[in-house]
Amino acid sequence: MSDVQIHEFRDQIQNAAASKSVLSIHGGGSKAWYGNPNAHSKLLTEGFHGIVDYQPEELVITARAGTPLATIEAALAEKNQMLAFEPPHFGAQATFGGAIGAGLAGPGRISAGNLRDYVLGTRLMDGQGHDLSFGGKVMKNVAGYDVSRLLPGSLGTFALILEASVKVLPKPAGTASLRCFISEAGALKVLNEWAGQPLPLSASAWIGSGDANADGELTIRLAGAVAAVQSATVLMKSTLGATELDPEIANSFWRDLREHELDCFHDVGASDVLYRLALPAACPAIDFSKLASGSAQHRILEWHGQQRWWHGPADASTQAKVKAKAIEHGGHASCFRVGNNGVVQRFTLLSDQAHSAALTAVQTQLRKAFDPSGVFATGRLP
C-alpha cells in the first residue's frame, strides 16, 4: 500500500512542478486555519498512515505523516511513555505530520523543550519527487546538516514529510498540580525564581481578567520523582498558600489549556482575534487594557510568561500596538487565530521582518534547494 502511495505523491508533485502549480499539504485539516490561508490544490496525507517502528526502550517512535496524533499518543501511553512537548491537536483529526509541520507545543514546552528538539529524523519528498531520508532513529547524530529540524513549523512550505522519528520520554513517576491566586507580576517573579532552582516544575499557567491590577489564577504542574514532587508540593503550599488539585480536574485543565478549550479562550468578542506573544524569560507584566480602549479580555500566560495569549480587537491599530509591545520586550507576536466571525481573513506575523536581508536571501535559496519549482510555495508561512 505504502509504495503505491509514494508513487502517487511523486506523480502529484512532479505534475505540479511541470505545470508550475502549487500544492497545499493537508493532513487531518485540524489546523487548516493556522497560517496564511491559501486556495491551492491539496496534497492529502491522510491515507499514508501507520506506526512504522516503536521500540519503547529506544525512546523513539517512527510513524507515517497521516497517522492520527491520537493513535500515536495511545500507543505511547500503553507503554507509559509520552510526547513531552505535548502538541496541541486542535481537533480529533490531527495527524502526526500536521503536528510536526505546525511545530506547536503545549504546556510542557517550558520544561521539556519544543517539538523541534524531539525530531530525530525524517523521510521526506522534495519538490522534485525525490524520496529522501535525514537524521535517524538514534539520539545523537551529527552526520550531515540537520535537515529534519528545518521542517517543524515550516507549515508544509519546504517538503512533504512522509515519515518522522521523534524522541519520546517515560511518563513521570509522580505529578501534582497546585493552584493559588496571585498578581501577574507576583506569578512571573516566583516562577522565574523557582525555575532557577532544582525543583520539578513542569508547566505553569496564569489566567487573569481584563483588570490589570486584579489577582489571577496561577496553576503549577510538578512532575518528576515521587519524592521530589512531594517536597515541592509542601513548599508551594506553604509559600503560596496553594491548594492541590484533584488529579482528574488537573488533567482536564492542562488538556483544555493545550487545546484552547478553557472558557477564557471562548469568551471572545465578535470582532476579536487571539494574539500570541512569544517573549524572553525576563519580560514583565504587560497591561493589555492599554492597547485597546474598552477591552476587558482575559490574559493567559503560559511557559512562565514566555507565551502569552490575549483576545483583542482585530484592527490595524491594535495589531501595531501588540507588535510594538512584543518587540520592545525582545520577542515577537502573531495574530494566531481568528474567531468564527470572519472579520480577519489572514494570519499575520506581527514581528518586524523576521530575518535580516542576508538571512532572507539564505531562506530563499534554501527553499530552492528543497523545491526548485515552488511546488510547496503556498505562502502559508509568512
Next chain:
Amino acid sequence: MNTVAPPPDLLQIKALQAKLVSALRPILAEDGLLWEPEDTIPYECDGLAAYRRMPLAVALPENEAQVSRILQICHTMNVPVVPRGAGTGLSGGAMPISQGLVLSLAKLKKIVDINPFTRTAVVQPGVRNLAISEAVAHLGLYYAPDPSSQIACSIGGNVNENSGGVHCLKYGLTLHNVLRVRGVLMSGEIVEFGSLAPDAPGLDLLAIVMGSEGMLAAVTEVTVKLVPKPKLAQVIMASFDDIEKGGNAVAAIIAAGIIPAGLEMMDKATTHAVEEFVHAGYDLDAVAILLCESDGTPEEVAEEIGRMTAVLEKAGASGIRISKNETERLTFWSGRKNAFPAAGRIAADYYCMDGTIPRRHIATLLRRIHEMEKKYRLGCLNVFHAGDGNMHPLILFNGADPDEWHRAEEFGTDILEACVELGGTITGEHGVGIEKINSMCVQFGEHERELFWGVKRAFDPAQLLNPDKAIPTLSRCAEYGRMRISGGKLPHPELERF
C-alpha cells in the same frame, strides 16, 4: 591517509600568501596574523592529529567587526576559510586548506552577560565550555552539555559540532541548550539565528547551524541556557559477566521509565587498561561494567538509585556497588574519564570512533568489533555512552608502522558501516570533518548529498567556508565506491548508488 589535491606551484602559493597577508594586516592587531611556518605549525591539525596541512595564514581577530572584515576580504579574493575554535575536534573539521586561511576565534573569549533571573549567559565563541559553568557556579546554575574535552573545548566549537557529553541523555545536546547564535556569513554579513523568546518568528534556522561544522557561518556570540545545579549525584557501578546481559540492562533501565543522568559502559579490555592507571577498584573479572548516575534532590536520588538497582539486579548484574560519597563517586568515574590517556599508555596510538546505534544492538556491535580485532590484528577498547547508543571504540595501533595505520583506518570504516547497517549513524557527536567524509557516501544517497550541497550554497554561494569538510562531492563518493568494491561486490547492495 586522506586524499589531497596535488600541491600547486610553490611560487604561486607564496604570491597568494603575500597578497592575503597584505590585505589582512591593516585590519588586525600586530599579533593577530600569523604566516611564518614556525607560527602557523600549531594550526596544521586539530584533535585528529593524523590529518595535517599547513594553511597560507592564520588570522586571530578580537571582535566581530574584524571577523566580518576578514571574511569579506577572503570572499573577494576567493580564498577559502577554515574557522577554528580551541582545536580539540576529533574529526579534522578544523584541518586547514593549503591555499586557505585559518580563522581562529580563540581571542573572542569574553563572557558578555550572565542573567540569573532569565537563566541565560551570553558568551563569545572562544569561551571554554567549563568556564561557563565555573562563572555561574555561585548562582547555583551550570551549563549542562559536558563533552569530555570540556576543560579545553570552546562553545563556538560546541555549536559547530552540536556536542554532547556524559550527561546529554538527561540534559540534551548543545542544540537543546542554546537559545541564540550570532555569526558572520562568508559574505561578511552579520546574522542571528534563534531568539531569546521560546521560538523565533518565521522559519527556524538555528537547528541547521547547529552541528554545521563551520561550513555555514563563523560563530561570534552564543546565548546559552543555564540550568539549576543538582544538589546531589550518586553513581551505581554494576558488573556483568556477559556482554549480552550488560547491553540488555541498558535497554531495561530505559524501558523501566528511568532517564539516568549518565549511563556509560566499559568493556573488559578498557577496565583492565584503566585500572592499572587509576586504581579505582574495578571488577577485573567483569566482561562489562556499567556506570549509572542519578542526580537531583537527595530524595529524588534515593528513589532513582533504588529503582535502578532493582532493574540491574533483575538484568543479571554479577556485582553492584553504589557510591557512598562524592570522593567514591569520582573514583568510580575516574576510569571512564581516563580511558583515553590509559589507551595512550598501552599503545603508541589510538583511533577513536564515534558511531551511534539503537541501544538494543549494543551487544551485537561489540561482538562484531571483537571479530574485527582478529581480522585486522589490532586491539580495541570499548568505552561509550551506552544510554545514547553512542559508541567510542578506541582502535590501538602504532602510527610508525604504515600498515598498522592503514589497518586501523579500515577497521574504523568497517565499524562505521556496521553502525549504519544496524540502523545507526557514522557520527554521534564528533562530526564528519575530513575523517568520515567517505563514510558519508555510505550513509546518504546522491539526492540527500545534493540537498546538503543546496543548504551549503544557500549560506555560502561561493563555497569558501570550510568547503572540503563534512559533505562529500559526487565524484569523491564515486571514487570511494570503486575503492570499496571487493570481490566484485559493493558493500550494502540495498543502498541506491549512481
